[in-house]
Amino acid sequence: MVPIAYYLVLSAILFSIGVAAFLIKRNIITVFMSIELMLNAVNLTFVAFTRHWSQVTGHLQVNGQIFVFFVMVVAAAEAAVGLAIIIAVFRARNTLAVDQIDLMKL
């Protein structure tokens, strides 16, 4: 039986990698992938807690797993919309570097 702390530590590491990648990488595609990484880190936490609480209470707890499905659906929708935006931006600006897409500053 793997203790829950292991899952949580792994999840925290994954999330931190996601955040770091989001802040460091310049390519939009990479930034996009780091978002997915953060989402899946959270999904891992949900699933881990579901299993943990099922064992603690003795009943099957499915709330976390249902929430994971929601996250996946939203992430899929986000991927579709986001990739479309990225293609549109690339066609317009001919670049994928986030530093150069800063027209909305004051």
Place this chain on the structure above:
Amino acid sequence: MTDLHLWLIPLVPFAGFLVNGLVGRKAPKAVVSAVALIGALIPMLQVAWVVWNYHALTLPHVENLGTWIRAGAFHADFAFAVDQLTLVMLCVVTGVGFLIHVYSVGYMAEEDGYWRFFAYMNLFLFFMLTLVLAENFLLMFVGWEGVGLASYLLIGFYYTKDSAAKAGRKAFLYNRVGDVGFLLAMFMLIAHFGSLSFSEVFAKIGADSALQGGFLTAIALFLVLGATGKSAQIPLYLWLPDAMEGPTPVSALIHAATMVTAGVYMIARTHVIFDRSPLALSVVAIIGCATAFFAATVGITQTDIKRVLAYSTVSQLGYMFLGCGVAAYTAGIFHLVTHAFFKALLFLAAGSVIHALSGEQDMRVMGGLRKKIPVTFWTMTAAVFAISGFPPLSGFVSKDEILYQTFISPSPAGKILWAVGLFTAGLTSFYMFRLWYLTFFGKSRLEQAHLDDHGAAVHAHKDTKLTLEAEPAHGHAHGVHESPWVMLGPLVILAILSVIGGWIGWPDGLWGSNWFGHWLGAGLGTSEGAGGSRSLEFMLACVSTAVALAGWLVAHVMYYAKPELPERMAQSLRAVYGLVKNKYWVDEIYGALVITPVLFIARYLLNVLIDRGVIDVGGMAAGYTAQGVGALVARIQSGNIRSYAGWLALFAALLLAASYFGWTAHFWVR
């Protein structure tokens, strides 16, 4: 009980005001005059109908149209009332008001803003009738303020003329000072009686005979302050002579016959309060007597025909105050009525003279007009004799009643007040005959003045600034001419009233019955005249007639027999003459003592320090602070998505740390 529909009496002129004010600009003059005259005629007919139904009424007749203001137990109603006093005022206001409206049709015929003039005149009638019909202090105050507004608008009728605009402002501001007194009196009445209704307040005072002096004196004195503002008494009389900048019919209606008597009416109306306060009564008597005397002395030296009449009005109002001040309210009101007749007549006749001379108001260039404008001359003669107090004309009857009541009043100063009043009567006679001789007798000085290219008169204008400028539209020059009959008709009617108007109150001492005094006294619930006798009254009447005669004689010698005499006397009494001619420098004293400090405070303390120093700088500081902080914070919005993400991550981490360590300022302690 018959329903008189009293609310219609003020409302009809108001309708006239609305019609003329809204569409009069485009309407032809005939329509404007018709609307205005109907607006003045219908109230007169209504008042006549009220008089017709007099015996069917139980006075006071109150008509309550509903509650206006309700606050807890206090309420003020739209209530109108008719009693003897109101009836007298209604007759004067509507009667004289209608005559002056008729006169104005002729006098104002060639003026611009004809519709505006008549709209304001009807507005004035509306407020004046509200004032006299009101059954409570608050509604009376509405009329009180309203007549002030109408007066302001009409004084400033020639608004392109700077002096007229200033005179209107001056009148308005002086009246405001008085209104403060009226307001404070109302607040005190609410505080002590919880009501502003005349009947309720007076009933409460009547029911408690222990109420003497004290706060009633304070209320009475505040009311007196209000009355001095409206009725142009010391210390607030200065606006009335300047109010002569308005058209002459306005001077006749508002500044002689009706509005300025509102103060006297108010004191008579609230006499229950004054009766309980001997101090306030003495103040009224002394103010009245002093005003009568000082205004009369100033009137002697004025050279502008309307200014002489203005000071005469102030002086006569002083007599009315004197009458009220010795608790002879009926005598004061009686003088109000007769004064309305002869002073309106004097102003209208002076207007006719000015009209005849195409706008000339300076008596020094008049003269010899007796044969050229005979109707004006004879009507004015009636008024001059009436105001000077020659029996059996109206002025004699009412002024003598006041002097007699003053003489027999129990107050210790009664004899002194009587003596001053008597001397003032002589002065009155003197300056009125001076006006009479200068205007109508001797040789015409008009040609001489015109030959000099208005030299003397114009120089006088500039040197002394005592004369008013000619009214603009009358400035076109054509020969001396009698006025049209639309102007002379009211003159004749008023002349008849000036002669016989006093007979309704013919004194007991001269084989009369003083019907007016007893009738009005019964309405007011006052009894007066105790301590006198018929022989005393007869004797005093003889004395005052002799004084009036003396005034006439002196004027005759100085301005008819030896016209060079006044000049020499002015030379030898230069100091006194200068003092009086410059109206005792009161305007200048007020200017130094009141106006200059107020302006200083307004300009430097309030404007520079408070307004620009504190408020403006505070506003600017708030604005600049917001702008600076905004500029600083705006730098966060760089457009760089990674910096946004960085901020988000940073604050999310802080939030996490804070929620883990707890929301305390000392979270590091844990």
